[in-house]
Structure formats: structure tokens, C-alpha cells
Amino acid sequence: MIILIIILVVAALIGFGLYNSLVGKKNQVENAFASIDVFLKKRYDLIPNLVATVKQYMQHEADTLTKVTEMRARATSGSVGTDEKVEINNQLSAGLGRIMVAVEAYPELKANENFNQLQRTLNETEEQLSAARRAFNASVTDFNNAVEMFPTNILAGMMGYTRRTLLVTPEAERANVNVGDLFKR
Amino acid sequence: MSDRSAFQDFHATTLARPLAELEARRLSITKFAYAAFAPLGLMAVIFATGVRENGVIAYVLLGLTALGLGGWFYYLQSDFRDDFKREIVTRVIGFFSPGLRYNPKSRISRTQFETGDIFQHRIDRYNGEDHVTGQLGQTAFEFSELHAEYKTTTRTKNGTQTHWHTIFKGLYFIADFNKDFRGDTVVLPDSLQSAFGFLGQKLQSLNFSRGQLIKLEDPEFEKAFVVYSDDQIEARYILTPALMQRMVELKRKVGGRVYFAFTGSKVHVAIPTSKDHFEPRIFSTLLDVSAIEQYYHDLQLISGIIEDLNLNTRIWTKA
Numbered sequence: 001m002i003i004l005i006i007i008l009v010v011a012a013l014i015g016f017g018l019y020n021s022l023v024g025k026k027n028q029v030e031n032a033f034a035s036i037d038v039f040l041k042k043r044y045d046l047i048p049n050l051v052a053t054v055k056q057y058m059q060h061e062a063d064t065l066t067k068v069t070e071m072r073a074r075a076t077s078g079s080v081g082t083d084e085k086v087e088i089n090n091q092l093s094a095g096l097g098r099i100m101v102a103v104e105a106y107p108e109l110k111a112n113e114n115f116n117q118l119q120r121t122l123n124e125t126e127e128q129l130s131a132a133r134r135a136f137n138a139s140v141t142d143f144n145n146a147v148e149m150f151p152t153n154i155l156a157g158m159m160g161y162t163r164r165t166l167l168v169t170p171e172a173e174r175a176n177v178n179v180g181d182l183f184k185r
Numbered sequence: 186m187s188d189r190s191a192f193q194d195f196h197a198t199t200l201a202r203p204l205a206e207l208e209a210r211r212l213s214i215t216k217f218a219y220a221a222f223a224p225l226g227l228m229a230v231i232f233a234t235g236v237r238e239n240g241v242i243a244y245v246l247l248g249l250t251a252l253g254l255g256g257w258f259y260y261l262q263s264d265f266r267d268d269f270k271r272e273i274v275t276r277v278i279g280f281f282s283p284g285l286r287y288n289p290k291s292r293i294s295r296t297q298f299e300t301g302d303i304f305q306h307r308i309d310r311y312n313g314e315d316h317v318t319g320q321l322g323q324t325a326f327e328f329s330e331l332h333a334e335y336k337t338t339t340r341t342k343n344g345t346q347t348h349w350h351t352i353f354k355g356l357y358f359i360a361d362f363n364k365d366f367r368g369d370t371v372v373l374p375d376s377l378q379s380a381f382g383f384l385g386q387k388l389q390s391l392n393f394s395r396g397q398l399i400k401l402e403d404p405e406f407e408k409a410f411v412v413y414s415d416d417q418i419e420a421r422y423i424l425t426p427a428l429m430q431r432m433v434e435l436k437r438k439v440g441g442r443v444y445f446a447f448t449g450s451k452v453h454v455a456i457p458t459s460k461d462h463f464e465p466r467i468f469s470t471l472l473d474v475s476a477i478e479q480y481y482h483d484l485q486l487i488s489g490i491i492e493d494l495n496l497n498t499r500i501w502t503k504a
Contacts, residue, residue: 032417127422128418
């Protein structure tokens with residue numbers, strides 16, 4: 001009788017432990033996703049400044065600048081869903097990348113102290129953003145492992161947890177990495 | 186002019202004269218050593234084989250003489266060493282980069298070492314020498330040799346016995362990092378995961394004296410290192426895929442264990458070595474260029490960490 005009780009108590013404790021670790025992992029994923037938002041917001045804040053600084057120098061890139069401004073407005077409007085938001089931000093990355101490449105053709109702009117500072121901040125934000133994405137992917141992997149591996153998969157099935165998808169960098173943005181090479185990152 | 190011929194030029198113009206003087210001193214010291222210790226050794230052998238009536242007294246006398254001569258030799262030798270470092274090593278370092286300061290008797294402060302938090306054991310004895318500080322490119326840095334130890338005492342029949350254990354012995358390098366960050370991240374050589382795989386990783390995440398375990402994407406890096414940090418995102422902000430590659434490369438170059446800590450916007454690199462750097466060799470000639478060149482190479486290797494980790498790339502807000 002006592003043995004049976006002990007077995008039950010131990011089994012219950014293990015069950016609680018597994019349950020809590022699953023919930024913890026799920027929250028970790030959500031937390032990581034939210035922190036991407038923090039850095040996206042930081043990037044939105046930079047864009048008006050950047051556009052204002054480069055506008056007077058870059059007449060030929062007026063198109064790109066307008067587009068970037070528009071996309072920023074759409075992304076911050078609050079009426080877009082998650083998928084759409086990801087899409088807009090991918091385009092935004094590509095647009096910013098184009099601007100940074102185009103800068104090479106404007107020596108006065110490159111010499112501008114204000115622009116330099118903006119460029120540094122933007123570099124930093126992009127790097128933080130990519131760190132946040134990687135952190136998100138790491139926590140999703142952790143979560144997915146728990147959902148699929150024994151014994152947590154049994155519990156996950158009962159809780160209705162399913163695999164999450166990783167954030168994948170689209171082609172356009174991979175090209176953006178080459179922009180970094182231009183600046184000898 | 187190539188690096189090598191530039192060094193030889195420098196050697197011929199600047200070092201040759203002080204080296205010749207030091208060489209003369211070195212020779213007199215080795216002569217003293219041979220002259221003093223050869224007869225002493227011979228006497229010891231004679232005493233040991235032949236039976237003497239006043240054996241005890243003879244042994245005591247012999248011991249005292251050996252002690253006295255040994256002490257004198259040590260004094261000569263360390264005096265020579267100090268002068269060698271002041272005359273030669275200082276000049277080599279100045280040649281390498283004029284902005285560097287060299288203090289043979291100083292070291293990385295214990296506070297700095299403890300701030301790095303790579304080695305968490307309580308320290309009972311802290312020594313070090315050959316402290317170099319300065320700036321290369323935009324990166325301020327310093328390094329020195331360090332030896333940190335802790336002691337244990339065991340009780341025996343005749344009282345207590347003290348044992349000293351090494352926590353860290355080798356080169357300790359600190360440089361200004363090119364990005365700002367607030368938290369603490371340590372990168373340690375991985376022993377568990379490479380030996381036990383997934384289970385090892387589980388054990389790593391249960392390390393209570395460190396922050397959270399950071400799992401990174403680079404499989405080569407993950408095999409070589411284990412990362413703990415108090416901030417998942419900041420750790421990845423520091424450890425970009427490019428930097429991870431560079432750290433693996435540095436580890437390969439060092440050919441042994443390397444420890445990293447990122448704290449207070451600085452990077453600490455600890456490399457355990459048994460080699461004593463920047464020391465003269467008493468029993469071989471100083472006039473050999475390649476022996477002196479070795480100091481230059483060591484210097485290149487150590488300060489090369491700045492390039493290895495790409496610390497002079499300053500494209501972020503930290504100037």
C-alpha cells in the first residue's frame with residue numbers, strides 16, 4: 001500500500017515537472033517572439049530620422065525612400081497580422097539594404113557625421129534584431145524537441161501543443177547580408 | 186621590407202649592443218654555476234660513497250655551502266632576468282608597437298580577473314608578471330601572465346599540510362569589445378557535450394553557478410564550447426555567426442583550451458600555457474636572433490587576438 005502511494009506520488013511529481021517544463025518552453029517561445037518586436041520597434045524609430053537625413057543627398061533613390069516610409073507606416077499601424085508583419089519587415093530590411101548600398105555613390109553623405117551615427121545605430125539594431133531572431137529560433141527548437149521527444153510528447157499531445165515554425169530568412173534578406181560585407185563586417 | 190628582415194635590422198641596430206653586454210653577464214653566471222656546483226656535486230658523491238667519522242658535520246657543512254651558493258646563484262640569475270627584461274623585452278615590445286607599455290613586475294589586477302568570472306574557485310594566491318597595456322587600432326587591450334591558486338590543508342600526524350592547486354596558469358588577455366553590452370556571457374571549453382552528447386547538454390543546463398545555457402546554431406562552435414549568459418538575446422548579439430567562426434579558429438590556432446568572458450563591454454580571453462613567456466634562457470646564448478625573435482612572435486600571437494576576433498571593426502554605436 002505504502003509502496004503504491006510512493007509510486008503514485010513520484011509519478012505525479014514527474015508529471016508536474018514535465019508539464020511545467022513544457023509550459024515554460026512555450027512561454028519562452030512567446031517571450032522570444034515579443035523581444036523581436038522590441039527591436040523591430042527600435043528600427044521603426046530610426047527610419048524617419050534616416051530618411052530625413054539621406055533625402056537631401058539621394059535624389060535618385062527617392063522611390064526607395066518613399067517605399068520604406070510607407071512600409072514603416074503600415075507596419076506600425078497596428079492593423080496587420082503576424083504573417084503580414086513579417087512580410088512587411090522583410091521588405092523593409094531589403095529597402096534599408098538598398099539604401100545602404102546606394103550610399104556608396106554619395107561621398108558627401110558618407111562623410112556626414114549625423115548619417116554616420118545613424119548608420120552605426122542601424123547596424124547595431126540589425127544585429128540585435130538578428131540576435132533576437134536567432135534566440136527565437138533556438139527557443140522554438142527547444143520547444144519542438146520537447147513536443148516531439150519522449151516522454152514529453154505524450155503530455156504535449158494531451159495539452160494540444162504542436163510544432164512551431166522557425167523564422168526563415170527570405171532570399172531578399174539573404175542578399176542583405178552581402179550589404180554587411182560591403183562595410184567589411 | 187619584410188617583417189623578418191625589419192626585425193633583423195632592428196636587432197642589429199638597437200639590440201646588438203645591450204645583448205652583447207647581457208651575454209657577457211650571462212656567461213659569467215653560467216661559469217659561476219659550473220665552477221661552484223661541479224666541485225660541490227663531486228664532494229657529495231665522495232661523501233656518499235666514502236665512510237667518514239665526522240659524517241654528520243660534513244653533511245651539514247656541505248648542505249650549508251650548497252644553500253649559500255644556490256642563493257647567490259638565484260640572486261645573480263634573477264637580477265640578470267630583470268635587466269634582460271628591462272633592456273631587451275621592453276625594446277622588442279616598443280618595436281612591435283611604440284604605444285605599448287610594458288611592466289615586467291605587474292599583472293592584470295585580481296579584480297579584473299575575478300570580474301571575468303571564468304574561473305569561479307576561491308583564490309588564495311594570485312601572481313603574475315609581464316604586463317603589457319596599450320592600444321592597437323581602436324582597441325585598448327592588456328595582457329599578462331597569471332597564476333591563480335587555491336590551497337587545501339590536510340591533517341596528518343605531524344600537524345597540517347598545505348597543498349597548492351592551480352586554478353589558472355597562463356596568458357590572460359583583456360580587450361575592449363567593439364559592441365556595447367550590459368550582461369555577462371562566458372564561453373568555456375566544452376567537455377560534457379562532446380563526451381556525452383544530448384545528455385551532456387542536459388547536464389550543462391543544470392549548472393547553478395552560471396547563467397542560462399545558450400544553445401547556438403554553429404555545430405562546430407557548439408562542439409568546442411559551452412556558453413552561459415544572463416541574457417539569451419545579448420549573448421547572440423555578441424556571438425554572431427562570424428564571431429563564432431573566429432573563436433573556433435582561434436581555438437585551433439592556440440591548439441588547446443581557450444576561455445572567453447564578455448563582461449563590462451570587454452572581452453576576456455584566458456589561455457592556459459605551461460610556457461613562461463618573455464624570459465631569457467640562462468643556459469643558451471642570447472646572441473641567437475631567432476631566440477629574441479621568439480618574443481616578437483609571442484607578442485604577435487597574443488595581440489593578434491584583436492584581429493582574430495575582429496575587434497577593430499567599429500561599425501556599431503560604440504566608437
